Amino acid sequence: MTSARLAVAIAGAAVALASCSGASGDTASDTPATTASEGPGPFFGVCGGLTDDEVLAAFAVPAFAVVTRNSVGCEWETSGPTGPSVSFSWYRGSPIGRERMGSELIGRPAEDIEIDGQPGFEARSENATGQTYLCENGLQYGDDFVHFSVMYADSVPTADPCAVARGLLETVAERAQ
Template sequence: MTLVALTVTAALAGGCSRSDEGGDDPASSAAAGPSSPAPLGPFFGECGSVSDDEVRSAFAVSALPMVWRNSVGCVWEAAGPTGPSVSFSWYRGSPIGREAAGSGLIGRPAEQIEIAGHSGFMGQADGLCEIGVQYDQDFFHWSVTYGALPSLAPPCDVARKLAELTASRTK
């Protein structure tokens, strides 16, 4: 065997050996293991724990049907994808900074906000407003746009109201 092969074999065998007591050395196992991940945030509930009627009321548009919902998001929209819409998204274990930076890159500079004692961001431009709120390693995000329809309520007022409802109902 070559010297390199012997060195690799010895290193691998040494890494698999046990202490004299017959168990793993707890100190070396703890030191070698990954650090504890930051805690995940609370349960926000389906659609941010906000009902369809509450979304329509905040948005001030009575004909705003639910288009889809799943375990991490909901979308209400009228007149197709270019019409008025509201969306909720829940990001589990995802950095809010990336979302805030993305908002700025597409023309909605992120402004720092706080809702229910949690930091977040608000981005707005061209009749669209989005709000993201951080909870530990998670965040939720509301987006509101009236599309071609004249705004019946300021989009950021609607997004903030929905974000405050979600924050007040987290578990």
């Protein structure tokens, strides 16, 4: 048999096998996708719908030096990029597991949380005296997630960072549209 005839015979056998597979109901369309999309989450608005005064009250600091708003989130800083800060991010079509894994890889073990029926995580960092100085948490909404990071840097915390982050996240969850 020539190589051309062999190729035709193999192609014909492949087509025949494929049609037999289709007849038994075992087709690729019957197999579930490995990554199913849950669809987009709700609308959160600029800064998750939070006002500067609400963040200021939760963070328990006298004033913000800088407030940054952009297309992916907001950051409230008390004394520039190295001082105490609160940041909010809204990730569209991005897996929360990657954010959680990143926290764990840099030494912030994550714990499961749930707010308003939405699954999420909370991770914290402590200083040498065991005081929490940084806390981040996030909630999953379909294919999206929202995330807060509350950091007191080298300053003495004026409030529990995880209580601040959770309180702000609860407010954002209540306002989700």
